[in-house]
Amino acid sequence: MNLCRKPNLAHFAVTIIGKDRTGIVADASEVLYKLGCNVEDSSCTMLGGEFAMILIVSHEKPFSKKQLEADFALKNANTGLSAFIRPLKDDEVCYQGPVGELCLISVYGSDKSGIVYRVTRELADRGVSIADLNTKLIGTPDDPVYVLVLEAALPNGMTVEDVTNLLEKLKKELSVEISVRLITPVSL
Amino acid sequence: MAVRNIVTYPNQILKTPCQVVEQIDDWVRQLVDDLVDTMHAGPGSVGVASPQIGVSLRVCVIDVSKNRHGKDNNHGLMLIINPEILARSGAAVMREGCMSVPDYTGDVERATELTLRFTEPDGTVREIEASGFEAVAIQHELDHLDGLLFLDRIASLKTGLFRRKSYK
Numbered sequence: 001m002n003l004c005r006k007p008n009l010a011h012f013a014v015t016i017i018g019k020d021r022t023g024i025v026a027d028a029s030e031v032l033y034k035l036g037c038n039v040e041d042s043s044c045t046m047l048g049g050e051f052a053m054i055l056i057v058s059h060e061k062p063f064s065k066k067q068l069e070a071d072f073a074l075k076n077a078n079t080g081l082s083a084f085i086r087p088l089k090d091d092e093v094c095y096q097g098p099v100g101e102l103c104l105i106s107v108y109g110s111d112k113s114g115i116v117y118r119v120t121r122e123l124a125d126r127g128v129s130i131a132d133l134n135t136k137l138i139g140t141p142d143d144p145v146y147v148l149v150l151e152a153a154l155p156n157g158m159t160v161e162d163v164t165n166l167l168e169k170l171k172k173e174l175s176v177e178i179s180v181r182l183i184t185p186v187s188l
Numbered sequence: 189m190a191v192r193n194i195v196t197y198p199n200q201i202l203k204t205p206c207q208v209v210e211q212i213d214d215w216v217r218q219l220v221d222d223l224v225d226t227m228h229a230g231p232g233s234v235g236v237a238s239p240q241i242g243v244s245l246r247v248c249v250i251d252v253s254k255n256r257h258g259k260d261n262n263h264g265l266m267l268i269i270n271p272e273i274l275a276r277s278g279a280a281v282m283r284e285g286c287m288s289v290p291d292y293t294g295d296v297e298r299a300t301e302l303t304l305r306f307t308e309p310d311g312t313v314r315e316i317e318a319s320g321f322e323a324v325a326i327q328h329e330l331d332h333l334d335g336l337l338f339l340d341r342i343a344s345l346k347t348g349l350f351r352r353k354s355y356k
Binding site for chain 2: 102183184185186187188
């Protein structure tokens, strides 16, 4: 079963962020649990000193975002969690990106403005859909290094070599290293 | 000869270590044939283990020769009874999916070389050196025989849910 086959459910995107501390996920999931919501899909991670959660939650219809907002506002008053809730239309619930090859692209080099923008714009203009992206500033204050790692779903017919060639010019222009490798899942 | 239905988790047969085959008889040989048919019917499948068709015996079939990752380095169709990995070395991560865990994939670290001993349906005992994708496939299928799924071996939290059209 996947998220696309539940017409009786209302879905919401819930974004929660707060200063990291032990119990932040338990606090957020408690609100959802007590309301009778199910966490369908989620990604939670540390960003700097903040803990960020993005969740797709569902509830039997009828159910309004007002109930979610009210309970998160109450939790926020007690714990400092900020929550943003967006109702999802049926066609927003499941992944609808390209179904071609999946590749992992690593970009790293001396920190400079525009690395994320230039790389993602280049990919977007060729119909490459980003499924996952992480960046990190590493190195020392005197010698900062920027690391960008992303997973991209290629349009049908596009190969890893095509993507490598596509980013070659950018590699020289930004003075960064770029490597592309295939990570399309294998069925076993 | 028959294509059998694939058992999916949470069916507990997938989490149960399989019994050793004590005697290779016509029933076991029929099981092997059915596993081959089921593998060929699966979209891009390179292996099927007995518990995936509801039989808790240490039997599986593997053929990576038609897959782009395995076409240049393989032993063709292997009919495997009572397998045993005698040695393994190396490590590499690959994103795996499984017919018994539909709609989900995960990065799994596996040995890149191994020595496998197994018995064939005619009773011949074989020992092979496998590497690369074929070694990955062998470890995945043998995990099934030990009651393990790739979910038990996820190497990172980077997982995906992608519609998968073809693996060839």
